[in-house]
Amino acid sequence: SVGAGGWVGQWKTGKTWWLQDVPEGDLSQIYVAGFSSRQKAGQYLDVVSTGRYLQMPYPCAQLYKDGQITSGTLNRTCAAKATPDNAHSAPFQYLFISGTSFSAPTVAGIVALMLDKNPGLSNADAALGTLDNPASWGPGSLEVMLENSATPIAPGSVTVTHRDGTSLTETWGTDATGHGWVFVDDTLAAVP
Structure with a gap:
């Protein structure tokens, strides 16, 4: 599954915040949204991507x-x-709009770019196992590449500006970060 995050600069400069350039590679500029997926016992959170105020x-x-x-x-x-x-x-x-409903398609698009870069990869590389045997399920080589290329996110808390101008404190633990934030360039660099 995919978690949702945002940029700490959202709404800080009013209605024109989205014209700003989001610094790449600076993890202090991103956060995991409070509504984002949290890994629970028996569940698995893969990565985090954009999903706040798109x-x-x-x-x-x-x-x-x-x-x-x-x-x-x-x-x-x-x-x-x-x-x-x-x-x-x-x-x-x-x-x-915000939601993990937007994070998942973002990551699906990244996976499509991975498949495009290496035509030798296929959907079959996404997961291991057989449909009728859940005990055999596990990450395939494609999923491992995606996860290993993610940039780890430490647990944290940050105060951000909500769309109505009020302050909102977003807090997350290790159960919300999975393997980390997915950057397209890093992921594609991991694809042979």
Whole structure:
């Protein structure tokens, strides 16, 4: 599984924080989100990747805030929804979204790049074992390359700025870091 993290500079400079350059290789600049996966007994957390405040298209459907339908978000309304009078409007808006649902596809994309770099690798290299024998399951060579190329993250705590401007303390232990943060360049360098 994949954990979700973010950059400590998110929202610090207001609405333009996403125009900043995130320093690579400086682990003091990243954190593991409080909602991220935590390894429990009998479970396994592989790596951590981006998953906090990603700017993404979101369909103009009913938006919810604290369980209640709302016509907008903190920064945008869904006025871009196409209507008969405004047929050329995009049926989506861009929102800052968080979740491990975005970390996992990021890592899947990295794995796709690994497979592209070495066509001799395949999905079969992702895991060992047979489907009907869970005792035989284990990491395959592809998974081992991904995990071994991750940069270890120490347990920690950091105060970050939440999207509404308030401070939020994020704290994580070794159960939240897996093999570490996945950097695309490091992972691809590990692929023969």
